[in-house]
Amino acid sequence: MTAETAPQQHQSGEPTDVPDLPIVALRLALEFAVAVAAAGQKLRPPLVFPAGLKPYLKFQKLDKTSMPPVRRALVADEDFRNRLAAAVTPELVDEVGIVWLQRSPGWEQRVVELHAAAQQAGENASAEAALRKSERRREAAEVATARAQADLLAVRDEFAREQARREKAEAKAAAASSETETLRREIQQLQREVEKARVKLTHESDRVEKIAEGHAAAEARVAAAEALVVELQAVVDRVLTERVDQTVPESHAATAAVANREAAVALKKAASSTHDLAEALSRAAGALLADLPVATPAPTTPGPANPRGLKRKPIAIPGGMFGDTVAVAQHLVKTPHVRVIVDGYNVAKLAWPKLELADQRKVCIETLEAISRRFGADIHVIFDGADVVGASAGRRLIRVQFSPAGVIADDVIRAEVAALPSKTPVVVVTNDQAIVTDVRNAGANVLSSDTLLALGGRPVKGN
Numbered sequence: 001m002t003a004e005t006a007p008q009q010h011q012s013g014e015p016t017d018v019p020d021l022p023i024v025a026l027r028l029a030l031e032f033a034v035a036v037a038a039a040g041q042k043l044r045p046p047l048v049f050p051a052g053l054k055p056y057l058k059f060q061k062l063d064k065t066s067m068p069p070v071r072r073a074l075v076a077d078e079d080f081r082n083r084l085a086a087a088v089t090p091e092l093v094d095e096v097g098i099v100w101l102q103r104s105p106g107w108e109q110r111v112v113e114l115h116a117a118a119q120q121a122g123e124n125a126s127a128e129a130a131l132r133k134s135e136r137r138r139e140a141a142e143v144a145t146a147r148a149q150a151d152l153l154a155v156r157d158e159f160a161r162e163q164a165r166r167e168k169a170e171a172k173a174a175a176a177s178s179e180t181e182t183l184r185r186e187i188q189q190l191q192r193e194v195e196k197a198r199v200k201l202t203h204e205s206d207r208v209e210k211i212a213e214g215h216a217a218a219e220a221r222v223a224a225a226e227a228l229v230v231e232l233q234a235v236v237d238r239v240l241t242e243r244v245d246q247t248v249p250e251s252h253a254a255t256a257a258v259a260n261r262e263a264a265v266a267l268k269k270a271a272s273s274t275h276d277l278a279e280a281l282s283r284a285a286g287a288l289l290a291d292l293p294v295a296t297p298a299p300t301t302p303g304p305a306n307p308r309g310l311k312r313k314p315i316a317i318p319g320g321m322f323g324d325t326v327a328v329a330q331h332l333v334k335t336p337h338v339r340v341i342v343d344g345y346n347v348a349k350l351a352w353p354k355l356e357l358a359d360q361r362k363v364c365i366e367t368l369e370a371i372s373r374r375f376g377a378d379i380h381v382i383f384d385g386a387d388v389v390g391a392s393a394g395r396r397l398i399r400v401q402f403s404p405a406g407v408i409a410d411d412v413i414r415a416e417v418a419a420l421p422s423k424t425p426v427v428v429v430t431n432d433q434a435i436v437t438d439v440r441n442a443g444a445n446v447l448s449s450d451t452l453l454a455l456g457g458r459p460v461k462g463n
Helices: 023-040 051-056 067-076 078-087 095-102 107-121 127-245 250-290 326-333 344-351 357-375 409-419 433-441 449-455
Strands: 339-343 378-383 399-402 426-429 445-447
Touching: 023 051, 023 067, 023 078, 023 095, 023 107, 023 127, 051 067, 067 078, 078 095, 095 107, 326 357, 326 445, 326 449, 339 344, 339 409, 344 357, 344 378, 344 449, 357 378, 357 449, 378 409, 409 426, 409 433, 426 433, 433 445, 445 449
Parallel strands: 339 378, 339 426, 378 399, 426 445
Antiparallel strands: none
16 A cells, blocks of 8 residues: 555444545645644634644645645544535535535546646646645635634523523522521411410410319309398398287387398398499400400490590591592501401302302401411401301401300491490491491591402402
8 A cells, every 4th residue: 555545444433535536636635624624723722633644734835744634634534524515615625625525426437537637637736826826725614614613602602691590590599598598487486476476375374273272262152142132122022021929019020121221221231231342243255355366346335435526537638539440459458567357258158159158158268368477457257146166266367256145247347346445447348328427427437348359359359
């Protein structure tokens, strides 16, 4: 085998060449490959090329001894040769070199024919012309390198944009983590408040037990007084019987009269004592009910809620707000220390008429708890029916009350408004016009059941 030719390999999958093609016919293609590899080293990252080309990167022109190893390196590295085939142009490499690099079907016969035609046409350029052509090829290689550099810059720009998007996503994740931490602290604060409320409820329960014990003792005293009254009444009856049925001396009659008067005085004292005990029991029961966490209904004929004659003033509505709107509702429920009294079934039957009463109450209470949690309002909902199972069950965020037997919720609402101090702002939620008229006369603000449902995110269809 001579240095002018390279062997052809016939094994499946192995690179091939045309042994009959003189190596001088591939000079331009081989010099183009060396020029591209040399220019590619200026890139960052540098261009990957066959290791066999490294000794010749600084060659301006390949001689007969350097061309065979360059040819073998290109034949062995299909990837690099394919990259050269995609970039080669007629300005850089002659037709024989282009066909040898690109290797389209039937290329072996084609390169032999092209080489023979070139020899027959006598295409022998002078050394100076070949040098100029080599320079043009090198310049073209540098242009190709510049294009590759531009492509690399575009890739880097895209990487920078991707980096910016990742940093933005990380910032959002950090913000979400911070928000989660804030919510966790708020939950811990709520848990502490719940624990305080639980401790307070325990203390109140102890106090209720003591009041109940006092109530039992008072009942015992009442029973004793009643027994005394019965006993004294028997004495009076016996004295009167003796005075009517027996004949006694005048002095004995006078003695009996004195005894009769003493018995009557004792009877009056016993009766008075019994009355005082009954009033004391009534006051104790009133104090017990007033201090319970869930308020029980006020009496149907309550005493004056404002003994000094002060009248409650409605909550002022800011300018620009008017009517029965959600904006007005938000302003009212966010008023400090406001008491929101809700006509329970008026709201529940309006929003969920197809549900059973128990389900209506459940969904209504859940909606009111959501409003209380969102705006921090003190909400008190009142339903009809003291005989409802679980009527005395307390809620964590709102107060739930059922009217006693024989009393409708409307009267309980009126009594609750009348019993509250005049300094306490009150908002009543109902569509019952009779209640609306009465509570407005008592200085309370009024919201419709429709507006409250809209505030809680459950607007009534058609409204």
